[in-house]
Amino acid sequence: MYTFEQLSEKVNRIIGELDIPDSPPELYDPIRYILSIGGKRVRPVLALMAANLFKDNIEDALPPAVSIELFHNFTLIHDDIMDHASLRRNHPTVHTKWNTNIGILSGDALNIYAYGHLLKSRKDKLFRLLEIFNETALEVCEGQQLDMNYEHVREITMEQYLEMIRLKTAVLLAGAMKIGALIADASEEQILHAYNCGMNLGMAFQIQDDYLDTYGDVNLFGKTIGGDILSNKKTFLLVHAMEHLSPEAKQQLFKEMDVEKPNKEHKIKTIRQLFDVAGSPGEARRKMEQYYKAGMRELKSIGVPPERRIIIEDLAEKLVSRKN
Numbered sequence: 001m002y003t004f005e006q007l008s009e010k011v012n013r014i015i016g017e018l019d020i021p022d023s024p025p026e027l028y029d030p031i032r033y034i035l036s037i038g039g040k041r042v043r044p045v046l047a048l049m050a051a052n053l054f055k056d057n058i059e060d061a062l063p064p065a066v067s068i069e070l071f072h073n074f075t076l077i078h079d080d081i082m083d084h085a086s087l088r089r090n091h092p093t094v095h096t097k098w099n100t101n102i103g104i105l106s107g108d109a110l111n112i113y114a115y116g117h118l119l120k121s122r123k124d125k126l127f128r129l130l131e132i133f134n135e136t137a138l139e140v141c142e143g144q145q146l147d148m149n150y151e152h153v154r155e156i157t158m159e160q161y162l163e164m165i166r167l168k169t170a171v172l173l174a175g176a177m178k179i180g181a182l183i184a185d186a187s188e189e190q191i192l193h194a195y196n197c198g199m200n201l202g203m204a205f206q207i208q209d210d211y212l213d214t215y216g217d218v219n220l221f222g223k224t225i226g227g228d229i230l231s232n233k234k235t236f237l238l239v240h241a242m243e244h245l246s247p248e249a250k251q252q253l254f255k256e257m258d259v260e261k262p263n264k265e266h267k268i269k270t271i272r273q274l275f276d277v278a279g280s281p282g283e284a285r286r287k288m289e290q291y292y293k294a295g296m297r298e299l300k301s302i303g304v305p306p307e308r309r310i311i312i313e314d315l316a317e318k319l320v321s322r323k324n
Contacts, residue, residue: 001052001307001311003311004045004049004314007048007052008040008045011041011045011062011066011069015069015070018035018113020032026098026102029098030097030098030106031106031110037089039069039089042205042315042319043072043172043173044065045315046176046177047068047179047180048061048180049180050177050312051180051181052308052311053181053194053312054308061183063120064118064133064183065176067114067115067118068114068179070110071172072172074110074111075107077094077095077107077110078103078104078107078144081095081100081103085227094107118130118133129182132178133175136172136174139167140167143169144168146160147164147233147234150164150234151232151234156239158239165202165206165207166199169209170200170201170203171202172202173205174202175195176198177198180194181195181302193299194302197295197296197302199295200292200295201319203291204292204316205319207284207288208320208322211281211288212322213228214228215272226264230262230264232257236287238271240279240283241253241275241277241278244278244279245274245277245278252270253271292317292319296316299313
């Protein structure tokens with residue numbers, strides 16, 4: 001069995017060896033840049049771990065696993081543009097370091113690299129892999145569109161929020177585990193349990209991300225703290241607070257959200273206090289734990305020996321207790 005570090009190193013080695021041209025530098029330098037500034041490589045490692053549940057040799061899973069990471073970084077470039085984010089992994093975002101047009105085009109090129117790398121997968125699995133990859137990619141786009149739509153409406157339900165993060169974040173982790181299990185010749189039932197495991201872990205991961213955006217340490221989190229509050233993004237904390245604040249406190253929340261050019265520090269501080277009043281941070285932790293446990297039940301249902309599950313169990317525990 002492999003460790004997370006060993007699998008991450010395999011992914012990083014392949015990414016470091018990608019044949020990315022030098023010219024035009026405005027197109028390719030941003031690709032090298034976004035891939036070089038790190039990241040946890042959770043998605044490709046999950047694909048490799050899912051394959052490792054069934055087989056010791058996970059080499060066949062490397063091409064689709066790396067393609068998942070390339071696709072993920074493409075979405076980050078474009079998401080940062082849409083979110084007007086200035087930091088990614090404690091580094092300037094691509095559109096900040098270069099410009100928006102370069103960010104759009106470099107992101108497009110990186111997406112093409114993702115599909116190109118997928119074509120290096122086992123030929124007997126390629127059609128099914130493309131189906132999973134395309135379905136997952138489209139769902140990610142749907143989730144991002146919902147995320148942007150919800151920034152311009154006053155209230156959404158918790159059900160709407162959970163569906164949005166399922167699409168925007170969780171399906172990519174779920175798809176990664178599904179791809180890993182498929183490559184390792186798992187049964188259809190095992191593939192489904194792997195997919196559901198990844199889905200639940202993805203839900204927990206995004207709720208934790210929402211939590212850290214407001215309550216994290218910028219030196220550890222790698223992004224500007226309070227960015228979601230400033231953009232009125234519908235996070236778990238905001239949706240929960242809207243549903244549980246008193247009418248008077250809720251009106252104060254709306255008042256802060258409606259200021260066109262707010263004092264940033266004041267807005268973040270005030271809305272964070274309202275989250276505290278509503279008990280939203282504690283509820284976020286409870287919901288995250290709920291999804292984590294559901295993911296572990298799905299993992300156990302795959303039916304492999306406990307010693308083969310332990311690396312995913314360890315990773316899942318780290319995901320829900322992470323600080324960055």
